[in-house]
Amino acid sequence: MTQTAAPTATATQAGQPASDARMRVGVMTGPGAIEIREVPVPRPGVNEVLVRVRATAICTWEQRSYSGQQSNKFPFIGGHEIAGEVVELGPGVSDEITVGQAVTIGSAACGQCHWCRSGRDRMCPQHYRGSVAYDDAWGPGGFAEYKVHPASGIYPIPGDASWEAISLAEPLSCALHAVAQLDVRVADDAVVLGAGVMGLMNVVALKKHGARVIVSEIDPDRLAKARELGADITIDATSEDPIARVRELTQGRGAEHVIVAIGSGKANEQAMAMLADRGRLVLFASAHPMTPLEIDPNEMHNRETGVIGSLSSEQADFQAAARLIGLGQVDLRPLIQRSFPLTDLAAALDASVEPGTYRMIVTP
Ligand SMILES: [Zn+2]
Ligand SMILES: [Zn+2]
Numbered sequence: 001m002t003q004t005a006a007p008t009a010t011a012t013q014a015g016q017p018a019s020d021a022r023m024r025v026g027v028m029t030g031p032g033a034i035e036i037r038e039v040p041v042p043r044p045g046v047n048e049v050l051v052r053v054r055a056t057a058i059c060t061w062e063q064r065s066y067s068g069q070q071s072n073k074f075p076f077i078g079g080h081e082i083a084g085e086v087v088e089l090g091p092g093v094s095d096e097i098t099v100g101q102a103v104t105i106g107s108a109a110c111g112q113c114h115w116c117r118s119g120r121d122r123m124c125p126q127h128y129r130g131s132v133a134y135d136d137a138w139g140p141g142g143f144a145e146y147k148v149h150p151a152s153g154i155y156p157i158p159g160d161a162s163w164e165a166i167s168l169a170e171p172l173s174c175a176l177h178a179v180a181q182l183d184v185r186v187a188d189d190a191v192v193l194g195a196g197v198m199g200l201m202n203v204v205a206l207k208k209h210g211a212r213v214i215v216s217e218i219d220p221d222r223l224a225k226a227r228e229l230g231a232d233i234t235i236d237a238t239s240e241d242p243i244a245r246v247r248e249l250t251q252g253r254g255a256e257h258v259i260v261a262i263g264s265g266k267a268n269e270q271a272m273a274m275l276a277d278r279g280r281l282v283l284f285a286s287a288h289p290m291t292p293l294e295i296d297p298n299e300m301h302n303r304e305t306g307v308i309g310s311l312s313s314e315q316a317d318f319q320a321a322a323r324l325i326g327l328g329q330v331d332l333r334p335l336i337q338r339s340f341p342l343t344d345l346a347a348a349l350d351a352s353v354e355p356g357t358y359r360m361i362v363t364p
Contacts (some may be wrong), residue, residue: 016088017041026143026345028076031068034346039134041226042148044090055163056142057081057359058352066349079142083166106318110155115117122314145364155318168332173321175201177313182257186210189255194262195222202259216242246274255325265291277303
């Protein structure tokens with residue numbers, strides 16, 4: 001594991017690339033196929049920012065596209081968990097963003113639509129506006145040396161976290177978004193099903209909200225990792241019945257909050273069965289193939305339970321993730337496995353789809 005310190009705003013002499021500068025981009029031309037291409041460095045337009053990418057973590061979307069588990073449109077330029085340094089500002093960008101700043105790249109928002117004005121900018125039509133297009137290739141564009149992004153989706157990092165840690169702001173923000181949809185009160189019982197990286201991010205987010213966190217998982221190494229990241233109780237689902245164990249731990253009530261962080265019909269059913277009265281179940285992971293989940297509307301009515309979906313995150317979640325990481329309020333180092341140069345993107349993706357691994361990071 002290599003960790004390099006991100007610069008503070010004042011310590012950096014960020015270089016603006018020459019007008020004819022070119023950059024390397026890692027392009028997925030199909031499942032299992034990576035090409036390193038050269039394209040012109042994009043330039044920032046009105047209200048846009050050019051970022052020199054320093055670290056991009058590989059997430060489930062890129063892994064599933066690479067392994068062929070999830071269909072995608074190719075050629076695809078993955079990489080949406082991005083840390084970098086501001087090198088050029090387009091016209092109209094506010095003074096809050098300055099050249100040399102360490103930033104993470106994330107959710108954009110127009111600030112003017114119904115969703116933005118009612119504080120739910122996750123649903124803003126501009127949410128994914130940072131997507132890039134170089135010739136016939138498209139995608140979030142983090143597997144590249146530079147990226148242009150709307151200023152509304154640029155989040156300055158306070159403090160001096162490593163580039164690798166900053167690249168984990170996006171997955172942390174997604175977990176914070178899921179938890180923000182729940183009414184978590186101090187000492188509530190919260191269960192996370194599945195302790196992959198995203199399950200573990202939810203453990204971190206729930207702990208910050210003061211819950212007692214119970215994790216159910218079948219892999220003993222991941223259970224140990226969950227304890228390292230703050231889980232209070234772990235359940236080995238290969239030897240214990242998670243539903244019975246959660247009921248036992250909660251005097252039969254079940255858990256007020258259950259987050260399913262693994263795409264599994266069986267886990268969704270378990271979650272439903274361990275929900276306390278007034279409990280909320282968050283469907284955090286998509287399942288491929290999808291299995292329908294049966295609900296009993298009368299039971300849900302009587303017990304005032306609920307099921308919520310959660311995908312991506314919004315500005316407030318990103319702002320919180322940037323602060324938690326930058327100010328050292330969370331330690332995500334146990335989730336960082338290894339860094340690779342952009343030229344080794346294929347090796348990084350090969351490593352990331354190995355079972356039992358944590359975040360692989362590309363440093364363009
Ligand atoms: Zn992600
Ligand atoms: Zn909007």
